Amino acid sequence: MSQRKAIGDAGRATIRDVAERAGVSVASVSRVLSGNYPVSEELRRRVMKVVRDLDYVTNAHARSLAGGGTPTVAILINNITGAAFAHVAKGVEGAATLRGWLSLVGTTGDDPERELALVNLMRQQGVAAVVLLGGAYDFEEYQLRMARFARSLDAAGSHLVLVGRPPLEGDVPATTVDYDNESGAYAMASHLLSAGHRRVLVLPGPAGLTTAQGRLKGARRAFEAYGVPFDPGLVRHGPYDDEHGYAAVKAALHDTPDFTAVLAGTDVVAAGAMQALRAEGLRVPDDVSIVGYDDIPLASQLTPQLTTVHVPYEEMGRVALRAVADRREGTGPAGRRKGGGDGEHLVLGTHVVVRDSVRPPRRHT
């Protein structure tokens, strides 16, 4: 699909010029630039210095996105300021850099049109893989859309990887790297129930988002397991931001003030919830306990430090990149695997991180 651009335009340094000046063979330069072979650090430095001096790297990297040189991975993310998925991107990038690959991040702003435009752009540019991050809305439409992406990328010799998203049904050539979202919520709710909490304000996230649905489901299962009635009146959906955490707690203190703990859908929502409790003169955890989800750095910067669910975001990114690299290496440079039927679903574990934001309730109901 890709047109290779010629190396060595008139007047430009050629690979021979680089080899000569570095005092190494053309094959060595090629090895350094391809990033596909192990080379000594000394050789790499020497060649790269000449490459820079002669501005030769320009040509080498011209081939990158066209599939000829350095493999490139495209990461698509809803919002670049969302901490959790920035850590996935960091994991992908770290693993990519270790292999001498490049990575690029595009943001979709939750806009399906931009997502489509970026997937198509990346497919045309011949990236090794497109990694889509984050929860998905609207299950059926999502399945159709992703299956279309997967097939079109596969046909172009690229590959679709979904991270933190539901796996695709049927015979679709995509890799899914997921975490055990529901079990994390189950463990977190169990932690509150074990401490004696019975009336728990639940802020799972946006109602239509698969992530939020899983977290709510996990919490409900824990209530069932503990034989504690689950009150849907204590569930408040809303965006994963601190404004929602703040507003939801303010409203709940007015409508259903008998809750003794808050199960927040993310650490950021928990931060907003904490501010609201404090604004009403309630102490955390003395008066109200609170837990989060994600374990981003914020969780340990809050006062008190937040008990939360650890999601291995960076590791998910590394696993995603490795899955892509393994596919490429397994098939060799001569040909690429085609067609569907090789959907892969990797699930990483989650666990509760106990810090200082939970105490047994003061007032039982």
Added chain:
Amino acid sequence: MSQRKAIGDAGRATIRDVAERAGVSVASVSRVLSGNYPVSEELRRRVMKVVRDLDYVTNAHARSLAGGGTPTVAILINNITGAAFAHVAKGVEGAATLRGWLSLVGTTGDDPERELALVNLMRQQGVAAVVLLGGAYDFEEYQLRMARFARSLDAAGSHLVLVGRPPLEGDVPATTVDYDNESGAYAMASHLLSAGHRRVLVLPGPAGLTTAQGRLKGARRAFEAYGVPFDPGLVRHGPYDDEHGYAAVKAALHDTPDFTAVLAGTDVVAAGAMQALRAEGLRVPDDVSIVGYDDIPLASQLTPQLTTVHVPYEEMGRVALRAVADRREGTGPAGRRKGGGDGEHLVLGTHVVVRDSVRPPRRHT
């Protein structure tokens, strides 16, 4: 420099097919897809629906990075999990999306080779501009390196934009969008001095980073203005992370425990400093005052909420994109401005945001 790819491969939808099916003129479809002309929301929706149905967008976007269709802006950032510059990227993206442009983010991991590889890659792909974010190390090498980037991008019809970095000296075709870093630090230190603090622990950041140098300089100027001796023994350099804030405060409490306030180089450093004070049984702000820099969301999530310097990161991103768009529109689609001599330097203001982390000192020295 770029090879245009033909629209309408055999068997693929053409722009005529889209126009016919949408019941509009070819010129209207072209206007919607170019993103360069104002079109009604209704027209955009109708055309984009057909574009999706026919998978036509593939061809339209195939031209994107090749400079023919949707303009694309590349943002290069050190670390995707750094909150401040993620907000700049968000500003660029928001303004790009408003114009129907695409944006991509590449991370350099503070590695000059990756930075070079990404700049060259993006130049070859014909992006409208490369936006480099974040403080710079090593002033002279930086100037040479950036001047080389600026000229090579300019020669390729692209443009270099530096955000939050020092402007380039001499006749270099680059745009710099900066904020008044030193004045922010001057105002922040003045705030502490006005409250009566005299012994202030200063954590400006990494010694070689231009951002940290400016913040330290601003603080020193404030001490001079107040006629208060500045003690270099109370300055501790280190990375912009909470581990450094924690470790620096721990060490200072041992070595120079008479400080009554902490002037942290960023909000994240302040968060670590707060944890260390608390771990030693000191209350903020009752025993020790503390201020940050950046005004990222974390600042108002901390307890107490952090007094800090507001940097208009998102606005800087929007300004950067607008500068690029204005350049393109000013020159029209037929030709591009060439050559140097049009370096542009835009500086945005900073201001202190007073929250709850400063009180007059208990113990004077």
